[in-house]
Amino acid sequence: MTTDVSGCVKKSRGRPKVFDREDALDKAMALFWQHGYEATSLSHLVEATGAKAPTLYAEFTNKEGLFRAVLDRYVARFVSQYEAQLFASSKPLAQALKDYMVAVALCYTSKETPQGCFIITTSSALAASSEKVAEMIRLRHVKQAQTLVTFLAQRQASGELTASCQCSILANYLSCIIQGMSVSAREGASFETLEEIINTALGSLPGIAQ
Amino acid sequence: MTTDVSGCVKKSRGRPKVFDREDALDKAMALFWQHGYEATSLSHLVEATGAKAPTLYAEFTNKEGLFRAVLDRYVARFVSQYEAQLFASSKPLAQALKDYMVAVALCYTSKETPQGCFIITTSSALAASSEKVAEMIRLRHVKQAQTLVTFLAQRQASGELTASCQCSILANYLSCIIQGMSVSAREGASFETLEEIINTALGSLPGIAQ
Numbered sequence: 001m002t003t004d005v006s007g008c009v010k011k012s013r014g015r016p017k018v019f020d021r022e023d024a025l026d027k028a029m030a031l032f033w034q035h036g037y038e039a040t041s042l043s044h045l046v047e048a049t050g051a052k053a054p055t056l057y058a059e060f061t062n063k064e065g066l067f068r069a070v071l072d073r074y075v076a077r078f079v080s081q082y083e084a085q086l087f088a089s090s091k092p093l094a095q096a097l098k099d100y101m102v103a104v105a106l107c108y109t110s111k112e113t114p115q116g117c118f119i120i121t122t123s124s125a126l127a128a129s130s131e132k133v134a135e136m137i138r139l140r141h142v143k144q145a146q147t148l149v150t151f152l153a154q155r156q157a158s159g160e161l162t163a164s165c166q167c168s169i170l171a172n173y174l175s176c177i178i179q180g181m182s183v184s185a186r187e188g189a190s191f192e193t194l195e196e197i198i199n200t201a202l203g204s205l206p207g208i209a210q
Numbered sequence: 211m212t213t214d215v216s217g218c219v220k221k222s223r224g225r226p227k228v229f230d231r232e233d234a235l236d237k238a239m240a241l242f243w244q245h246g247y248e249a250t251s252l253s254h255l256v257e258a259t260g261a262k263a264p265t266l267y268a269e270f271t272n273k274e275g276l277f278r279a280v281l282d283r284y285v286a287r288f289v290s291q292y293e294a295q296l297f298a299s300s301k302p303l304a305q306a307l308k309d310y311m312v313a314v315a316l317c318y319t320s321k322e323t324p325q326g327c328f329i330i331t332t333s334s335a336l337a338a339s340s341e342k343v344a345e346m347i348r349l350r351h352v353k354q355a356q357t358l359v360t361f362l363a364q365r366q367a368s369g370e371l372t373a374s375c376q377c378s379i380l381a382n383y384l385s386c387i388i389q390g391m392s393v394s395a396r397e398g399a400s401f402e403t404l405e406e407i408i409n410t411a412l413g414s415l416p417g418i419a420q
Contacts, residue, residue, distance in 0.1 A: 039248070039337060120393055124334030127249060141397060172394075172403055173410040180390030183330055184382075187351060193382055200383040204414040 021059065024049040025073040028066055033114040036125030037067060037133050064132055071136055074118045078107050079144070086151045093160040096151070097174070098202055104178055105194035108185035116186035120179055145175050165207030177201050231269065234259040235283040238276055243324040246335030247277060247343050274342055281346055284328045288317050289354070296361045303370040306361075307384070308412055314388055315404035318395035326396035330389055355385050375417030387411050 027048045031040045042063055046053050060066035082103035086096055108116050123137045148171035155161050161170075181194050237258045241250045252273055256263050270276035292313035296306055318326050333347045358381035365371050371380075391404050 035337060036335065121334060123397065124331060124393065125246060127245065138397065169406045169410060172399075173407050176387055176390035176394055176407045178390070179393035180386035180388070183334060183389035183393065184386055186334065187348065189382075196379045197383050197386045200379060200416060201411075204416045206410060206414045 019051055019055050019059070022073065024051055024056075024059075025070050026077075029070045029074055029118065030114065032067060032070055032122060033118045037063075037122055037130055038127050039125070067133055068136060071119070071140065075140070078118070082107065083147055086147070093155045094202060094205065094208065096155075097205070098198065101174075101178070101181075101198045101202070102195065105181060105185075105191055105198060108182055109189070109191040109194060115188070117178070117182035120182040121186060124183075141175075145171055148174055160209055161207045162209050170205075170207060174201075229261055229265050229269070232283065234261055234266075234269075235280050236287075239280045239284055239328065240324065242277060242280055242332060243328045247332055247340055248337050249335070277343055278346060281329070281350065285350070288328070292317065293357055296357070303365045304412060304415065304418065307415070308408065311384075311388070311391075311408045311412070312405065315391060315395075315401055315408060318392055319399070319401040319404060325398070327388070327392035330392040331396060334393075351385075355381055358384055370419055371417045372419050380415075380417060384411075 027050075028040075028045050031044055031048050035044075040063075042053065042056070045056065045063070045066065049056065051059075056066060060069055082100055085099040085103050088096060088099075091099065104117075107113070114121070119137055119140055123134070123141075126134055126137070149167050152161060152165075152167040152170055156163065156165060156167060161167070177197065181189075181197060184197070185194065237260075238250075238255050241254055241258050245254075250273075252263065252266070255266065255273070255276065259266070261269075266276060270279055292310055295309040295313050298306060298309075301309065314327075317323070324331070329347055329350055333344070333351075336344055336347070359377050362371060362375075362377040362380055366373065366375060366377060371377070387407065391399075391407060394407070395404065
């Protein structure tokens with residue numbers, strides 16, 4: 001995975017002269033991803049981004065606002081990439097699902113970012129007191145599940161899934177595997193292990209029209 | 211789920227006169243399970259267990275020692291219960307796996323304990339600095355995976371799984387679903403949703419001898 005930050009003033013030891021929003025978001029993302037929402041303090045964020053605290057406040061209002069922007073950036077950088085695999089319409093159903101889940105597994109095991117899913121990892125570590133952040137994450141998960149249901153319903157309409165297949169149940173099953181892959185990756189599972197899990201899951205997927 | 215604490219001095223508003231180890235472990239477990247290892251402070255543990263700090267130190271040495279005892283207690287109270295479903299040898303393979311996973315799902319969605327798996331939830335929220343706790347959790351997970359492999363290998367030897375089935379891959383797949391169920395339960399999935407996921411996973415399990 002590469003960042004698409006082009007005009008970034010970085011790699012110098014001093015503070016960047018120009019505030020690069022996307023670069024700051026990527027650095028904040030790495031912190032939240034590794035340590036969770038609560039354990040990442042504003043001073044950690046100031047240090048990692050190289051921005052002044054007043055600059056971060058002006059741009060994002062508070063830590064919660066910064067997290068919201070980071071979540072949007074994660075979706076744009078990663079989630080959109082692998083969801084695109086689902087809607088490449090020329091692919092057969094099984095291939096589209098396989099490409100989607102392999103893209104997810106590559107993201108979760110990439111050496112360039114912390115292991116696992118940013119959203120699932122943050123959610124798991126979240127304190128009960130951070131209600132607004134929990135709600136942001138919950139809504140994002142609902143959207144991901146809806147995306148899978150939309151995809152499956154399209155393939156059911158085209159006859160690739162049997163009429164009796166309940167798309168929402170199949171979507172919950174696939175989401176469950178994706179969540180499990182995030183936990184496995186976080187605990188050190190390799191891409192190859194995740195790929196074997198994907199092959200096992202998709203090798204005998206119910207509801208595929210013969 | 212019920213606690214098997216019998217000689218417990220509790221329900222009074224004051225501090226218990228006798229230190230009840232298992233009762234203290236159950237109360238500490240609830241805190242670690244809900245809030246994670248780092249976010250649970252010794253003062254929280256003292257308050258919840260009703261024990262004096264010196265009593266906790268004398269019994270468990272430090273927070274890490276208390277966590278180790280809590281982990282053992284979780285395994286005895288919950289993990290052993292649902293793993294027993296696997297080794298009730300009179301059941302056919304599919305039924306044994308179903309009973310095991312349903313017992314797991316009931317534990318993860320019980321209203322009497324925090325949602326999800328104590329071990330997976332704690333692991334997900336763990337800071338990189340808590341290396342010894344991470345190692346305890348990792349070893350426990352390895353043991354859980356080995357239990358599944360042992361179970362599957364027994365059933366392969368008896369001819370219920372095809373000779374070509376790779377037990378370790380199938381065990382990783384089942385572990386992945388269990389991990390995903392923990393994340394789903396933590397985010398509010400009902401027992402019924404988890405049961406649908408189990409039925410989907412086991413309804414088309416690869417390697418079952420016909």
